[in-house]
Amino acid sequence: MTTDLLTLSGVHTHIGAYHILHGVDLRVPRGQLTLLLGRNGAGKTTTLRTIMGLWRASAGRITLAGRDIGALDTPRIAGLGVAYVPENMGIFADLSVKENMLLAARSAQRLAQIDGDRLQWIFKLFPAVEKFWNHPAGKLSGGQKQMLAVARAIVEPRDLLIVDEPSKGLAPAIINNMIEAFGQLKASGVTILLVEQNFNFARRLGDTVAVMDNGRVVHAGAMKDLAEDEQLQRSLLGLAL
Incomplete structure (x- = not known):
């Protein structure tokens, strides 16, 4: 059941x-x-x-x-x-995609501390996150911003x-x-x-x-x-x- x-x-x-x-x-x-x-x-x-x-x-x-x-x-x-992605996505437009992801990984202070296998899994789910890794998040298209918003929410395991x-x-x-x-x-x-x-x-x-x-x-x-x-x-x- x-x-x-x-x-x-x-x-x-x-x-x-x-x-x-x-x-x-x-x-x-x-x-x-x-x-x-x-x-x-x-x-x-x-x-x-x-x-x-x-x-x-x-x-x-x-x-x-x-x-x-x-x-x-x-x-x-x-x-x-619990992770929450609001309707407005809540990304930090002036920060890079990488910086947005790092901020969301609360247990990591540096990129190297993010689980590498999990990051590669996220890249497969949302290729745009890897493609625009060093780009300002505010320059992404609407769909790419939505992908980033969800990727941030799952950068660490969530129930x-x-x-x-x-x-x-x-x-x-x-x-x-x-x-x-x-x-x-x-x-x-x-x-x-x-x-x-x-x-x-x-x-x-x-x-x-x-x-x-x-x-x-x-x-x-x-x-x-x-x-x-x-x-x-x-x-x-x-x-x-």
């Missing part, structure tokens, strides 16, 4: 005067790729930021491997093996990778490369939680799916079942995909 690495139970989040999450229940099975889908404004990004402690849940419980992390700050959550809209604004060829890379990451044993708008991306990668609307999870199940049911797609997302 698959165990859940991450669970949210009845999670509410307020941002100032605004009540954004209204009792979110979410399960992220260990070793699988879980998609979080929904219309714009449904609460997907707020859910990710609440998991990471960037916004504090006002009620409910968030557990990672059975440990309640709801009261932990972001650095401590990251220290438990859980959380990524917000990895395919947003990318050309189809780059999206296919990203799908292949995430497939390899999943095969390596990394548990992944993705917010995604591209349904083809979601259908090809996802094991499980949760659909949000108005700050709640309104559907959860196998990605395969949602992909094969156009009526359910229309009901949940407003159109057949």
